[in-house]
Amino acid sequence: xxxxxxxxxxxxxxxxxxxxxxxxxxxxxxxxxxxxxxxxxxxxxxxxxxxxxxxxxxxxxxxxxxxxxxxxxxxxxxxxxxxxxxxxxxxxxxxxxxxxxxxxxxxxxxxxxxxxxxxxxxxxxxxxxxxxxxxxxxxxxxxxxxx
Amino acid sequence: xxxxxxxxxxxxxxxxxxxxxxxxxxxxxxxxxxxxxxxxxxxxxxxxxxxxxxxxxxxxxxxxxxxxxxxxxxxxxxxxxxxxxxxxxxxxxxxxxxxxxxxxxxxxxxxxxxxxxxxxxxxxxxxxxxxxxxxxxxxxxxxxxxxxxxxxxxxxxxxxxxxxxxxxxx
Numbered sequence: 001x002x003x004x005x006x007x008x009x010x011x012x013x014x015x016x017x018x019x020x021x022x023x024x025x026x027x028x029x030x031x032x033x034x035x036x037x038x039x040x041x042x043x044x045x046x047x048x049x050x051x052x053x054x055x056x057x058x059x060x061x062x063x064x065x066x067x068x069x070x071x072x073x074x075x076x077x078x079x080x081x082x083x084x085x086x087x088x089x090x091x092x093x094x095x096x097x098x099x100x101x102x103x104x105x106x107x108x109x110x111x112x113x114x115x116x117x118x119x120x121x122x123x124x125x126x127x128x129x130x131x132x133x134x135x136x137x138x139x140x141x142x143x144x145x146x147x
Numbered sequence: 148x149x150x151x152x153x154x155x156x157x158x159x160x161x162x163x164x165x166x167x168x169x170x171x172x173x174x175x176x177x178x179x180x181x182x183x184x185x186x187x188x189x190x191x192x193x194x195x196x197x198x199x200x201x202x203x204x205x206x207x208x209x210x211x212x213x214x215x216x217x218x219x220x221x222x223x224x225x226x227x228x229x230x231x232x233x234x235x236x237x238x239x240x241x242x243x244x245x246x247x248x249x250x251x252x253x254x255x256x257x258x259x260x261x262x263x264x265x266x267x268x269x270x271x272x273x274x275x276x277x278x279x280x281x282x283x284x285x286x287x288x289x290x291x292x293x294x295x296x297x298x299x300x301x302x303x304x305x306x307x308x309x310x311x312x313x314x315x316x317x
Contacts, residue, residue: 019274023241027166039154039187
């Protein structure tokens, strides 16, 4: 230690160096075991299973990580193209033109024809054929006798 | 850092620095022991705290500082520290056989105890950890200029407090 006669207490640099030279106490050796034991006892049980789960996922995906990344990139590109190319519904509705008078006329004619066809199908074409009713055997006998 | 912490390695690498810092801050060996254990228990419960840390020492000092400040707030330690100081001054410095050095270290310990904790933390990290003001600022979450000004104020106060000791030794 510098004695007071060669140490200028007013000089901050010297004072600073003097303080820096003072060694701090060392941590008591017997603390280590107790503190480490307390720390290890405080490790939550789930953290072990979590790390196992993480390891399992890593084992599953890590070997083909590039393949997964490529697949993800392809999906991103597909989605991007889909969203870029898709037109909004309102825009589609605005772009459809109203039908022309000729088209309306054709539609009306088709409608009328359809109505006539339906009418003809609804009306009976003639008397329906009579259902076969077998005659009594006595009448058959009478006819043969007459012959 | 892996999910499971190597506590033994962490302790061996940083316990000495944390001990000296906490002892200087709390001025109480039992509190220092409790805080050091609390710090390691906290890391054990939340191993993710260290996952993205680049500077372990800086992060651990910050954690220790926050724990010490919490303890002081809980106890309203400023007054308590002064009472404690009257009874005993735990010396954060290594013992010496040289009587002058012993007297100086005891005087320095008493002078340090007079500093506000925020100045004491900066002075400790600058003088005995040899950190830059940027490193101190990052660890204590303060601007570098604040760290520098706290250091200057602290050092000036220490010099004033130690002046009678020099006169006495002379």
